Amino acid sequence: MTELPGETTRKLGLVIDLDTCVGCHACVISCKGWNTENYGAPLSDQDAYGEEPTGTFLNRVHSYEVQPDIGPAQLIHFPKSCLHCEDAPCVTVCPTGASYKRVEDGIVLVNETDCIGCGLCAWACPYGAREMDGAEKVMKKCTLCVDRIYNENLPEEDREPACVRTCPAGARYFGDFADPESNVSRLTRERGGIELMPEQGTRPVNRYLPPRAKDRMAETQTPQLESVGADLPGFLGWLDRALDRL
Amino acid sequence: MNPAASVIAFTSLSGLGFGLLFWLGLGFPAVTGWVAFVFFALAYLLSVGGLLASTFHLGHPERAFKAFTQWKTSWLSREAWTSVATLLVMAAFGAGLVFAGIALAPIGWLGAALSLLTVFTTSMIYSQLRTVPRWHQPLTPVLFLSLSLSGGALLAGMTSVAPWLLVVAGVIQCLHWWRGDQALASSGTTLATATGLGEIGTVRSFEPPHTGGNYLTREMIYVVGRKHARKLRVIALLLMVFLPAVLLLLPFSHALAALAVISHLTGVITSRWLFFAEAEHVVGLYYGKRT
Numbered sequence: 001m002t003e004l005p006g007e008t009t010r011k012l013g014l015v016i017d018l019d020t021c022v023g024c025h026a027c028v029i030s031c032k033g034w035n036t037e038n039y040g041a042p043l044s045d046q047d048a049y050g051e052e053p054t055g056t057f058l059n060r061v062h063s064y065e066v067q068p069d070i071g072p073a074q075l076i077h078f079p080k081s082c083l084h085c086e087d088a089p090c091v092t093v094c095p096t097g098a099s100y101k102r103v104e105d106g107i108v109l110v111n112e113t114d115c116i117g118c119g120l121c122a123w124a125c126p127y128g129a130r131e132m133d134g135a136e137k138v139m140k141k142c143t144l145c146v147d148r149i150y151n152e153n154l155p156e157e158d159r160e161p162a163c164v165r166t167c168p169a170g171a172r173y174f175g176d177f178a179d180p181e182s183n184v185s186r187l188t189r190e191r192g193g194i195e196l197m198p199e200q201g202t203r204p205v206n207r208y209l210p211p212r213a214k215d216r217m218a219e220t221q222t223p224q225l226e227s228v229g230a231d232l233p234g235f236l237g238w239l240d241r242a243l244d245r246l
Numbered sequence: 247m248n249p250a251a252s253v254i255a256f257t258s259l260s261g262l263g264f265g266l267l268f269w270l271g272l273g274f275p276a277v278t279g280w281v282a283f284v285f286f287a288l289a290y291l292l293s294v295g296g297l298l299a300s301t302f303h304l305g306h307p308e309r310a311f312k313a314f315t316q317w318k319t320s321w322l323s324r325e326a327w328t329s330v331a332t333l334l335v336m337a338a339f340g341a342g343l344v345f346a347g348i349a350l351a352p353i354g355w356l357g358a359a360l361s362l363l364t365v366f367t368t369s370m371i372y373s374q375l376r377t378v379p380r381w382h383q384p385l386t387p388v389l390f391l392s393l394s395l396s397g398g399a400l401l402a403g404m405t406s407v408a409p410w411l412l413v414v415a416g417v418i419q420c421l422h423w424w425r426g427d428q429a430l431a432s433s434g435t436t437l438a439t440a441t442g443l444g445e446i447g448t449v450r451s452f453e454p455p456h457t458g459g460n461y462l463t464r465e466m467i468y469v470v471g472r473k474h475a476r477k478l479r480v481i482a483l484l485l486m487v488f489l490p491a492v493l494l495l496l497p498f499s500h501a502l503a504a505l506a507v508i509s510h511l512t513g514v515i516t517s518r519w520l521f522f523a524e525a526e527h528v529v530g531l532y533y534g535k536r537t
Contacts, residue, residue, distance in 0.1 A: 002316045018443075028455070053458055060455035062532055064437075068447035075452060078441060080532065089376065095313035095322035114312055117305015119465065120322055123247070126377045126435070128529035131461040137305025194442035197528070199434045200376055208442055 002094045004087065008106035011177040012144055013084050013205035014164065015184045015193060019212050020171035023063055023077030027163035027172060031059040031081070031142075034162035039147045040112045044135035056133045058082070058142045059163055076211055079172070081163070082129035082142035083196065083204030084108050090121035090130060090141075098139070106178075106205060107146055112138045126200045149174075177205055247378065248468045249522035252302040257368060258514045260296025260329070261390060263289050264361040265398020267336050271358030274402055278347040286340040288401065290333070297329055321374055325367035332360040365394040372521075379429035380525045385422045392418045393486075393514060400490055400510055405498055409491040412510070416487035419517060423479060430526050440531045451534025466527035467535045478520055486513025 035058055036043040045055035059081040067073045084101075088108050091099045098114035099121050101107070110121075115138040122130040122139060130141045145161035148154060158165060164172040175184035184207070187193065193207030232240055266289040269275075277285055301307040314330075316323040336357040342350045369390035372381040396411035437451070438444025490506035490513075 002319045025455075054460055056461065057455075060460075062451065062455050063453040064441055064443060065450045065452040066443050066447045067450070074446065076441075076443060092319040093322065093374070095316050095320045095326065096309070097312070097316050114309070115306065116309045116312060118303065118313075118322065119305075120371070122461070122465065123527070124375055124377060126440075126528045128462045128466070128532060132305060132465075134461070196442055197435055197439050199439060200528070210442065210445065 002091050002097050002099060004091055004101055005103040008086075008102070009104050009178070011084075011086070011106040011205050012149070012174070013106070013177050013184065013207070014081070014144075014161070015173040015175070015187050015207050015209060016079055017171040017173070017187075017191075017209040018076050018078065019209060020169050021061075021077045021079060022169050022171075023061055024168065025061050026166050026168055027079055028057060028059050028061055030162040030166035032057055034145060034148070035140075035143070039143050039145075040110070041133055041136035041138055041140065043140060044133055046134045054134070056131050056140050058129075058131070058140060071214070071216060074211060074214065078208075079163075080127060080129070081206075082108060082144075083127060083202070083206040084142075084144065086203035086205060087201060089124040089126075089200075089202060093120045093124045095120070105176075107144045108141065109143055109146065110139050110141060112136075115139050126197050126202065127204075144174075177207075247522045247525040247527060248465050249519045250303055252299050254515060254518045254522065256296045256300035256303070257390075258296070258511065258518050259292045259299065260368065261365055261394040261514070262397040262401060262511065263291070263293025263296060264329075264332065264364050265394035265396070266401040267293065267332060267398070268358045268361040268395065269398050269402040269404065271336060271339060271354040271356075271361060273349055273351065273354060274399075274404055276349070278343050278349075280344075282340065282343040285402070286336070286344065289336075293329070293333065321367055321370040325364065325371060328360060328364040328367050332357060332364050335360055362391065362394075365390055376433075377528050378525050379433040379435070379528070380426040381521075382433075383422070383425050383429060385418065385425055389415075389418050389422045393517075397510055397514065400494070400507060403503065405494045405503075409494045412487045412491045412494075416483055419483065419486070426524070430528075433528070435528045435531065437531045437534070440528065451532075454533055462529055463533060463535075467530045467533060468523055469535065470523070472524060475520060475524055478516055482513050482516040482520065484513070485509045486517055489513075 032043050043056040047053050059079060062078040062080060064076050064078055065073050066076055084106055088101055091101050091108060096114045096116055098111045100109060117132060117137040119132055130139050133140050149159050151159060160174045164174045173184050173187060175182040177184055179185060188207045191209040193209055195204055270285055270289060301310055304310060313323055313326045317327055335353060339350055339353045339357050342348050366387055369387040373386035376382050392415040396408060396415040399408035399411050437449045441449055443449045490510040493502045493506040496502055
């Protein structure tokens with residue numbers, strides 16, 4: 001049923017460090033690579049080599065410019081995927097029960113054999129975390145790599161979401177937010193992890209670590225170069241005066 | 247939001263059809279036999295036609311029956327139940343009128359109540375969405391209900407009340423536009439809250455995730471239609487309310503009544519197109535497509 005569980009035993013989710021992310025899109029590619037050939041329908045592309053290529057992605061990286069009152073603008077890369085909300089509006093709107101939130105770990109999933117492709121869950125999500133696949137016509141979303149994290153056929157270090165495993169900058173963390181001493185809970189506490197669109201009332205599980213305060217450039221600028229005077233001696237002086245006369 | 251033809255057809259036609267069923271259920275007009283058959287056939291063509299159109303919007307229409315399962319939480323599922331219940335109850339009432347010439351009044355009243363409930367559940371599919379501030383207002387169900395009631399009265403040939411119901415619907419439509427125009431700004435959702443970066447300074451979208459479009463930009467970030475929004479609002483009001491009301495106040499003729507119905511339906515479709523095309527989904531903020 002699409003009733004949300006009152007409380008989940010664990011709250012698995014991601015912490016994304018906006019201070020560290022370099023915007024390389026490796027998480028986007030590894031996500032597509034893993035999820036197109038594992039859980040559920042593949043993530044299709046349409047017109048991949050044509051005029052207007054488009055495709056299904058479960059994770060996308062935006063880039064924002066933030067202009068503080070004083071000092072230079074900052075460029076912040078912003079990876080965005082499902083936030084596995086505690087009050088997930090995408091789950092309750094689903095007419096068929098295809099969308100659900102797991103009681104054991106809080107992961108929001110789609111049972112693709114029940115999905116009628118009405119798209120209402122994507123309308124209900126404020127974050128744009130759900131995309132209807134253009135070929136399969138079912139709703140696709142981040143599964144938190146549910147087929148990796150419990151997969152005993154994989155080496156232990158690979159039992160985390162593909163995006164976290166691949167991030168070359170170490171900007172992504174995976175863990176249990178229900179455990180106050182987990183890596184993600186401590187990072188959120190220590191770095192003031194932020195919740196996206198809190199006014200939407202979705203209570204997202206994933207948190208974003210804001211960029212640390214930047215160093216300020218010294219007030220004194222690089223000293224101006226001495227201006228070249230007219231009293232230059234020798235050949236250069238003659239050349240300067242000759243060019244002036246032209 | 248993308249104004250998909252199937253969804254516009256669905257909400258416009260089924261709204262009218264269930265509006266007509268409401269009045270028929272109350273016994274207006276009090277018809278029996280063949281005349282009743284024609285009225286009921288029209289109501290069923292509109293309501294069932296609309297419901298069928300809505301299934302064209304689905305990626306997997308063959309699984310549509312699964313939409314009956316989640317009535318506890320989903321307005322879409324509730325709509326499936328109320329629409330089928332209405333059609334069944336009104337079929338019993340209509341059969342009494344057409345074949346036996348008797349009005350089973352309590353069944354008619356039940357059918358009328360269910361008709362309104364169906365239109366209400368349709369409107370709640372949109373009104374429940376906090377992500378689309380223009381829809382997320384109490385006036386959305388009021389608008390859908392008033393249009394359904396007035397359009398139904400028009401189809402039922404109730405020339406005495408229909409013009410006044412149309413005027414009421416027109417006023418509610420204007421209020422809905424007026425409130426809707428301020429809805430995104432007053433929702434409190436901005437690019438600053440969407441990114442959580444507002445504490446640092448003014449946030450601007452520097453670069454989208456990709457150079458092309460995607461499902462989200464096609465489905466939820468529709469910008470084409472806003473250019474003529476103001477003109478279309480005037481056209482919608484003229485066709486939906488003004489012209490049919492005037493035609494109904496003239497001495498009755500079937501030709502004028504048909505013209506009034508066609509004008510009203512065209513106006514409702516225009517209004518419904520704007521309902522989608524003007525609606526801004528907050529995900530547009532992430533793509534720098536909204537202020």
